[in-house]
Amino acid sequence: MKKITLGIIILIFIISSIIVGSYAATKSNKRKLNEERIAWVKKCLQDFNALKPGITRGEIEKKFRMDGGLIASPYSARFTHPSCPYFKIDVRFVSKRNADKEDLGFEKEDKVDSISKPYIERPFLD
Numbered sequence: 001m002k003k004i005t006l007g008i009i010i011l012i013f014i015i016s017s018i019i020v021g022s023y024a025a026t027k028s029n030k031r032k033l034n035e036e037r038i039a040w041v042k043k044c045l046q047d048f049n050a051l052k053p054g055i056t057r058g059e060i061e062k063k064f065r066m067d068g069g070l071i072a073s074p075y076s077a078r079f080t081h082p083s084c085p086y087f088k089i090d091v092r093f094v095s096k097r098n099a100d101k102e103d104l105g106f107e108k109e110d111k112v113d114s115i116s117k118p119y120i121e122r123p124f125l126d
Contacts, residue, residue, distance in 0.1 A: 040083070051091075064079040064081060066078070068125050077093070
């Protein structure tokens with residue numbers, strides 16, 4: 001009888017150790033995943049913060065994607081981060097073209113006048 005009781009106690013101890021170890025490993029994995037997500041968001045923000053007034057439209061287009069919607073013009077555009085189309089900025093440009101002209105093309109040499117703070121919004125697909 002003592003052997004059976006001792007066996008049951010050992011079995012309970014082993015099962016408890018497995019459950020506790022599994023819980024600790026899961027919690028550690030969640031913490032690591034959370035840290036990776038934070039690092040990724042931080043990197044995205046650093047990419048946006050690296051943009052400064054005076055750079056060209058072409059330089060921005062090399063690193064970011066233009067978002068859809070009606071905001072795009074020779075004087076302003078909305079750009080998304082290449083890693084996540086939900087992360088966006090609005091950019092205003094100084095253009096050399098005459099506003100009275102019908103030429104509304106985008107010139108890669110247009111200089112950035114101002115950049116909004118990054119924000120989150122659903123992508124526009126038009």
